[in-house]
Amino acid sequence: MKTIVCIKQVPSTNEVRLDPVTSTIIRDGRLSVTNPYDTFSIELAIQIKEKLGGEVIGLSMGIPETERLLRDAMSRGVDRSILLSDRAFAGADTLATAYTLSLGVKTIGAYNLILCGKMAIDGDTGQIGPELAEYLKIPHVTDVKEVLEVNEERVICKKITDKGHQILEVKLPALLTLLKDINLPRLPSILGIRQSLDAPFVLKRAEEVRADTSKIGLIGSPTQVLKTYVPKNSSEAIELKGSQTKVVNAIKDIIGEVN
Amino acid sequence: MVSKLNISEEYSEYLKDESRVIGTAESISFPKNEAEVIKIMKEMCKTSTQVTIQGARTGISAGAVPFGGHIMNLSKMDNVLGMRKDKNGIYNITVQPGVILSNLRERISKRRFNTTVWDDASKKDFIIFCNDQEHFFAPDPTEASATIGGMVACNASGARSYKYGSTRDHISAIRVVLSSGDVISLKRGQTLANGRKSTLITDAGRYLELELPKYIMPKAKNTSAYYVSDNMDMIDLFIGADGTLGIISEIELKLLPLPQYIWGVTTFFNDRDKAIQFVCEARESIKSIASIEYFDGNALDILRRQRKSNPGFARIPHLPEKMSEAVFVELHSLTEDLNLKNTFELQNIMDSLDVQENRSWVARNDVDRDLLYFFRHAVPESVNMLIDGFKKENPSLAKLGTDMSVPNNKLKEIIDIYNEKLAESGLKSATWGHIGDNHLHVNILPMNASEYEQGKELYMSWAETVVKYGGAISAEHGVGKLKVDLLKVMYGDQSIIEMKELKKQLDPKELLGVGTLFAQGDR
Numbered sequence: 031m032k033t034i035v036c037i038k039q040v041p042s043t044n045e046v047r048l049d050p051v052t053s054t055i056i057r058d059g060r061l062s063v064t065n066p067y068d069t070f071s072i073e074l075a076i077q078i079k080e081k082l083g084g085e086v087i088g089l090s091m092g093i094p095e096t097e098r099l100l101r102d103a104m105s106r107g108v109d110r111s112i113l114l115s116d117r118a119f120a121g122a123d124t125l126a127t128a129y130t131l132s133l134g135v136k137t138i139g140a141y142n143l144i145l146c147g148k149m150a151i152d153g154d155t156g157q158i159g160p161e162l163a164e165y166l167k168i169p170h171v172t173d174v175k176e177v178l179e180v181n182e183e184r185v186i187c188k189k190i191t192d193k194g195h196q197i198l199e200v201k202l203p204a205l206l207t208l209l210k211d212i213n214l215p216r217l218p219s220i221l222g223i224r225q226s227l228d229a230p231f232v233l234k235r236a237e238e239v240r241a242d243t244s245k246i247g248l249i250g251s252p253t254q255v256l257k258t259y260v261p262k263n264s265s266e267a268i269e270l271k272g273s274q275t276k277v278v279n280a281i282k283d284i285i286g287e288v289n
Numbered sequence: 290m291v292s293k294l295n296i297s298e299e300y301s302e303y304l305k306d307e308s309r310v311i312g313t314a315e316s317i318s319f320p321k322n323e324a325e326v327i328k329i330m331k332e333m334c335k336t337s338t339q340v341t342i343q344g345a346r347t348g349i350s351a352g353a354v355p356f357g358g359h360i361m362n363l364s365k366m367d368n369v370l371g372m373r374k375d376k377n378g379i380y381n382i383t384v385q386p387g388v389i390l391s392n393l394r395e396r397i398s399k400r401r402f403n404t405t406v407w408d409d410a411s412k413k414d415f416i417i418f419c420n421d422q423e424h425f426f427a428p429d430p431t432e433a434s435a436t437i438g439g440m441v442a443c444n445a446s447g448a449r450s451y452k453y454g455s456t457r458d459h460i461s462a463i464r465v466v467l468s469s470g471d472v473i474s475l476k477r478g479q480t481l482a483n484g485r486k487s488t489l490i491t492d493a494g495r496y497l498e499l500e501l502p503k504y505i506m507p508k509a510k511n512t513s514a515y516y517v518s519d520n521m522d523m524i525d526l527f528i529g530a531d532g533t534l535g536i537i538s539e540i541e542l543k544l545l546p547l548p549q550y551i552w553g554v555t556t557f558f559n560d561r562d563k564a565i566q567f568v569c570e571a572r573e574s575i576k577s578i579a580s581i582e583y584f585d586g587n588a589l590d591i592l593r594r595q596r597k598s599n600p601g602f603a604r605i606p607h608l609p610e611k612m613s614e615a616v617f618v619e620l621h622s623l624t625e626d627l628n629l630k631n632t633f634e635l636q637n638i639m640d641s642l643d644v645q646e647n648r649s650w651v652a653r654n655d656v657d658r659d660l661l662y663f664f665r666h667a668v669p670e671s672v673n674m675l676i677d678g679f680k681k682e683n684p685s686l687a688k689l690g691t692d693m694s695v696p697n698n699k700l701k702e703i704i705d706i707y708n709e710k711l712a713e714s715g716l717k718s719a720t721w722g723h724i725g726d727n728h729l730h731v732n733i734l735p736m737n738a739s740e741y742e743q744g745k746e747l748y749m750s751w752a753e754t755v756v757k758y759g760g761a762i763s764a765e766h767g768v769g770k771l772k773v774d775l776l777k778v779m780y781g782d783q784s785i786i787e788m789k790e791l792k793k794q795l796d797p798k799e800l801l802g803v804g805t806l807f808a809q810g811d812r
Contacts, residue, residue, distance in 0.1 A: 063654050064654075069656070102654075105641055105651075133609055171718065216606070216607075217606055217650035217651060217652060217657050217661075218650075218651050219649045219650065219651065220554065220556075220639075220649045221647055222646075223632065223651055224633060224636070255372070
């Protein structure tokens with residue numbers, strides 16, 4: 031059983047702190063962390079390996095520093111990792127990222143399962159998993175809450191939908207995106223950390239994965255982020271005066287606005 | 290400002306604290322500033338009404354439980370008053386005593402303070418602070434909902450006191466309102482005793498000549514009654530005085546630069562002697578350890594059961610079966626490489642001790658660290674829940690938790706004694722705590738009244754042994770009202786008389802904290 035886990039590096043906090051005088055963002059120098067949703071993918075992949083044998087491969091696109099997080103995944107039980115890192119990948123939107131990741135998957139050869147977190151907590155798009163599956167022309171299931179059965183041929187999983195859940199049987203190779211709390215990610219041991227320092231890790235540049243330069247990075251991205259800002263979160267109290275009917279109508283109006 | 294107390298109604302919760310001792314009182318006040326404290330105290334002094342000072346009532350030695358009279362609750366004095374960067378580049382924050390530790394930590398970490406009432410110098414230093422590296426307030430009692438005033442009153446410590454010392458070491462100035470309403474302002478380094486004599490001058494210019502007790506404090510971690518030593522800094526007398534000498538109305542505390550790399554390493558053992566040996570060797574060979582904590586097999590079993598039965602504890606990591614001891618080591622370093630080196634050194638020590646199964650957890654990021662802190666916090670919480678269960682059957686029962694410390698060379702001996710005596714008695718127990726400071730909390734869990742009495746006898750016998758070993762009967766919780774007898778064992782009757790004399794010099798009518806440190810009516 032060969033499972034690929036997609037791992038993204040995200041900021042350790044999603045809280046933005048502004049300088050009280052200049053109103054510029056204060057970078058607190060805290061280290062980046064593994065996208066929390068991806069930690070559940072890592073754990074599930076390791077559990078599957080423990081049950082069926084085989085290999086777990088970590089895959090990421092990011093800056094060279096992402097190696098630290100891939101080694102962290104390896105300290106928990108991921109066997110080897112591939113980091114796609116190149117200046118040409120910078121500025122990629124989800125489509126360009128998914129394309130790049132698909133090239134990384136292709137360097138691995140045959141595989142059974144790809145696991146992604148439902149989304150990354152910095153971008154919140156939830157698009158990478160499905161887009162990657164489409165590039166690879168494999169089936170995918172999003173919002174998986176539980177894996178009921180898995181072997182090298184198929185997986186039976188529970189997908190949460192707006193109205194309830196579906197139990198789906200999917201032929202492998204396939205891609206699943208996982209909801210949070212699907213499992214309890216394990217902590218690495220000291221021995222795991224020691225092993226991770228020498229565990230197989232490769233960094234691949236754009237040309238090594240034969241990337242089509244028109245499909246990667248900023249150039250390959252049909253969407254662009256124009257502006258990032260902290261949403262204003264305000265609450266105010268309004269005093270309602272007048273007759274009961276008037277007040278009730280006023281409340282109805284306010285609730286109506288919210289709806 | 291002062292309300293008459295109707296204990297059956299809204300104020301009944303103020304008659305108790307986390308010790309679960311329930312007291313009595315006739316009135317209560319919630320002053321908002323020092324001026325109000327002075328006004329109330331003068332009124333109480335005039336009518337000779339005794340006063341018990343409270344913060345968040347998270348103490349477990351009943352220091353905040355009133356034994357009659359008036360309750361002065363300082364929880365509404367919760368403003369941060371200013372910030373000062375001193376000539377050594379250290380940031381100091383001035384707070385009112387009712388500021389809650391967890392809130393303060395959050396404000397420091399997010400650098401979010403309401404600075405509208407701060408003076409210009411404070412505002413200027415705050416801007417420098419915002420652009421500086423991250424800082425933190427080091428004392429870390431397990432209960433983060435404690436108030437800073439409460440922490441100062443009992444000189445709280447916690448796991449990290451192994452590296453950073455207790456609250457005392459992080460206080461640079463205080464203001465104290467005496468029972469007469471006089472105020473004393475003390476800055477560290479400015480008012481030193483002469484041998485065992487000292488003169489304090491109140492803000493109004495009144496001179497107070499003090500004769501300090503003669504006892505020698507143990508070399509082990511200690512917060513048992515008054516801190517006294519030759520030529521001491523007089524600020525230290527009021528820190529850890531359990532609210533018996535004055536009301537701390539303002540506190541200036543020191544912040545330290547936050548270490549960039551904080552890792553937690555939990556190692557598991559199935560042999561107690563090896564766990565103790567591991568602690569001793571780690572202490573010797575690794576300098577950047579911030580804390581070393583221990584959990585015995587009973588504590589781990591309680592957690593295993595909680596994890597299965599209580600959804601609130603489901604996120605405790607799966608505990609390796611058969612493992613009967615766990616040791617948690619926190620490493621604080623400026624570089625990742627140093628933490629890595631020290632983590633591997635811990636493994637080397639385990640290897641040299643021939644620990645059979647190599648089980649460990651390493652937390653290197655916030656998420657994993659929170660999990661280990663949750664694990665650590667879940668132990669006392671689970672034990673308290675167990676006790677609450679027993680109490681439903683038998684309301685007179687209480688947890689008997691020790692807070693004793695010994696010098697380094699007596700660690701193994703005292704743990705052996707605890708375990709021998711517990712095995713002989715057949716009493717249920719769970720032990721955990723700050724093994725790095727040779728300071729374990731042995732918790733006896735009595736099921737009935739006779740076991741409770743048996744437990745109390747054991748507790749007293751341990752106190753005698755600990756004192757013989759040169760240790761302290763209270764290392765971090767304070768003597769409060771529950772360890773008055775143990776204090777006598779530790780210092781002897783003559784020292785208690787000297788302590789009382791000292792108290793009378795500052796609180797002549799003996800109004801403050803009646804029943805704390807000294808038995809009630811024992812004037």
